Amino acid sequence: MVNRPVSKKLVYLFALNLVLASSIVLAGYAFSGFTHTAREQFILDQMRAVESRVYALEFEEQNESELQRDVYSAFASIDSVHSRLREYMTSDLVSQGFYAEQEEKLVTLSTLLLKTVKSEFAHKTLVYFYCEPQNHECDYESFVLSYLSDTYAKDLFIVGFDGTSSHPLITMMMKRYEVDSFPFLVINDRVVRGFVRASVLKEIIDEERERASA
Structure with a gap:
């Protein structure tokens, strides 16, 4: 070749x-x-x-x-x-x-x-509300908070967070307060787990207001 x-x-x-x-x-x-x-x-x-x-x-x-x-x-x-x-x-x-x-x-x-x-907002009661969409307890609690917001007029400052989002505060708060489900609220520095009726939540808010003013 x-x-x-x-x-x-x-x-x-x-x-x-x-x-x-x-x-x-x-x-x-x-x-x-x-x-x-x-x-x-x-x-x-x-x-x-x-x-x-x-x-x-x-x-x-x-x-x-x-x-x-x-x-x-x-x-x-x-x-x-x-x-x-x-x-x-x-x-x-x-x-x-x-x-x-x-x-x-x-x-x-x-x-x-x-x-x-x-x-x-030291003069207000701070309410951080953590919930998930399509969660019935979250929906009920939203109605309760809306009612209490009207009841207390300008004495409440409410911030809501979508639990399905990636907001850093959600993970941070769940670890700090040892919470593993929604909804939950942080009222000033006090955690409230699950759905809470208006009368019970009103008592908690009143207690926090008294404690803050003491």
Whole structure:
């Protein structure tokens, strides 16, 4: 069998294809790294916005209704950023280290927000309501809280949380108060588990109001 010499043209084409293939692979890696960094940067930008919003609550002079509105907005913003962070982590679009670091910061911001609310609304009874959609006991408790909110007029500050969301406060509160089911309420620093009738909840709120004013 006779070995035919390989033409220079074929060698050139082979080398050219190799260079093109390498360029495509490198470009793919570069693009992947860029989008990964872009998503992390997006989270960091959102984190800075949430942080500014939380600290602004301490320094900006607002009337009570404006302050309540901004508190609700801050809680919702933390939930939104944490949901997006978990989505990126689940899709392997951010590193585990980045996820853990940002989640810890969100927990810290949530804690600071709780402290701010406790300070700014010291004259009110704070009620944090944790529930799940399509949970009948949660629905009943919502009606009870609505009734008591009207009864106590401006003496209550009620914040509700969706137990199916990824808000850092939900896990934190469930661990702190050793709760494993919904609904539950945290009234000032007192946990109330399960559905509670209006008369019983009114007694608890009155006790907390008396204790706070003592």
